[in-house]
Amino acid sequence: MTELTWKTCSSTYIHKGPWATLRTDRCEMPDGRVVEDYYVLEYPNWVNAVAITNEGKVLMVRQYRHAANIVSLEIPGGVIDEGEEPLEAMRRELLEETGYQFDDIELLNTVYANPSTANNKTFCYLAKGGIKVQEQDLDEHEHIVVEEYTIAEVKKLLANNKIAQALHCTGLFYALMKLDELR
Incomplete structure (x- = not known):
């Protein structure tokens, strides 16, 4: 099966709040390409x-x-x-x-x-x-x-x-x- 999972190299928090948190991740794709700024919203479940x-x-x-x-x-x-x-x-x-x-x-x-x-x-x-x-x-x-x-x-x-x-x-x-x- 082809590997699809990205590796998170680093994370930087932009905003931390009680209902939502925003971070940017630097990621490496399975083929070695790098995604410099992948924005992720963190919410509670x-x-x-x-x-x-x-x-x-x-x-x-x-x-x-x-x-x-x-x-x-x-x-x-x-x-x-x-x-x-x-x-x-x-x-x-x-x-x-x-x-x-x-x-x-x-x-x-x-x-x-x-x-x-x-x-x-x-x-x-x-x-x-x-x-x-x-x-x-x-x-x-x-x-x-x-x-x-x-x-x-x-x-x-x-x-x-x-x-x-x-x-x-x-x-x-x-x-x-x-x-x-x-x-």
Whole structure:
């Protein structure tokens, strides 16, 4: 098999922040060519979940996303805190964003948002049997509206391009496949 992996010769940090870090790498390709400035965005890893309540409703969250200047309909999720396991982060995010507790949570897939420029991955889950146990417990800069949809309504939203967040579309499609709902 042909070797495709690059060797990182050096890394220089340009910016380090709580949500994103930018570095430039000097790399050597397998054939010896050198890439002088390859920019890499470092982000923490993320989780998201297709969350289905005890009543069979899919929980979605609507919130403003400043970088794209859109109000986005999404599945619940967020950043994995340092030292936190992905499943633990998913339980926490579901509780914080929706007020629902889920005991039946299954990993569907792991994907990279953009592996050409960013190093983080997203763990996508299917959470079933959610029960409302508290009110939302949002971070300082979060304003999230929780909405409930049937599976048929979610499929229609996807078909009509009403869910803009690509990682969330991915999680939804994997969940629909797992639930045998891709018809």
